[in-house]
Amino acid sequence: MAAIYLIRHGQANTKSADYDMLSDLGKEQAKLIAQPLADKCISPDSLTIGGMKRHQQTADLALSSCQVDADKALKDIGWNEYDHQAILAGLDERLRTPEGIRQYFIENNLQKHQFRTVFIEAMHKWMKSNNCEIYPESWQEFSNRVEKAFDSVLDKVEQNHFVFTSGGPISLVVARLLGLDKEQFMTINWNLVNAGITKILVNKQTGQLSLSCLNEHTIFDKEEHRNKLSYT
Template identity: 30%
Template sequence: MDYDRLSTRGKDQSQALGAHLLAAGTTPTRVVSGNMKRQRQTAQRLIEAAGWDTTAVVDPGWDEFDATDLLNAYPEEDPSAKTDSRAFQRLLEKASARWASNNHDADYLESFSAFTQRIDTALDDAVEGLGPGRDAVVVSSSGAIAWAAARLVNGGFPQWLALNRVTVNSGVTKIVTGSSGKTMVTFNDHGHLPRAWVTYR
């Protein structure tokens, strides 16, 4: 199964968000997307639904962490995780804690520190030189968005894990930047979605 593609529901969510942003009068100066296929597909559908005359800039810094890599390195297995989403979530969170401990960095393609540093850099790059009254729209994935949010509340792994757990597909996190730095004013807003369309991961 090709996980890195936009599902039918994902297409609906992207279009709903685009229509919402169009109605809100949002016209971004730039649109940035991670390099994963589903991220690029989301950005394209969002642009089309919002009617923006722009092309998304691809920044691999916004790519998601590799959950398969984390699970492959974790020394325990749970057969029920293959069919039970709650069991899978528990296993992933245990594997994430091992990853974030920085005691086993050699076991991973990307350490937790490297992951968080690239998200920090990608966020800085996304808002660089925007100027007053100008917006950037970034299309990414739950782990990356959760870290950007955790960083802005001076949090660490526990905050990242909690935020990652509840991030809704196509949810909107709004960040403002100014002379005092970056401030998160909303996290995971998904009021543009019908309840039946709310999905995670």
């Protein structure tokens, strides 16, 4: 029985114009990934890293204490996240940047907790549209490339294969394994923690797949790490 570990990156730098890099908290989270894997004596015999900076940074930090060379990993942009800034801008151009989001919320008298409602509205608009003049990547293109990336990993997994990726691709793969409509992936996505680990078992003889563990993050249950838990 082989296993694929889908590892979500640490917290991105949400307060910076360059979102695609780990925040200080994200770096701490990435370092913590190594501990639960080491406790279970799990090390990868093969690796895939998405094409985003936060994927590479997470892999480097998570594997540094495992004596695993992340430079030998396969790079696959199929595991990249959807462009949330472009998707938000498809709802309202002001939502493209952190500063624009602040202004939008002030002008519309919205509270911080209402961001989820705005984001889901933007996602639903994206999923119903095939207009590439608005979005650099359509919903169908996104789902197709993630499916292709996952199938590529299935072809090469031998024992333990680590994939460093984002919440969107993980959620889409999980929806497939659970037999859910692809559009339901956001229900999963919204509940994934940064640096969470999802494990998929692969029967190499039959090709059967089973979801063994979703969003494992017990490392954050420890008192000294509880303040490091985040979702965005």
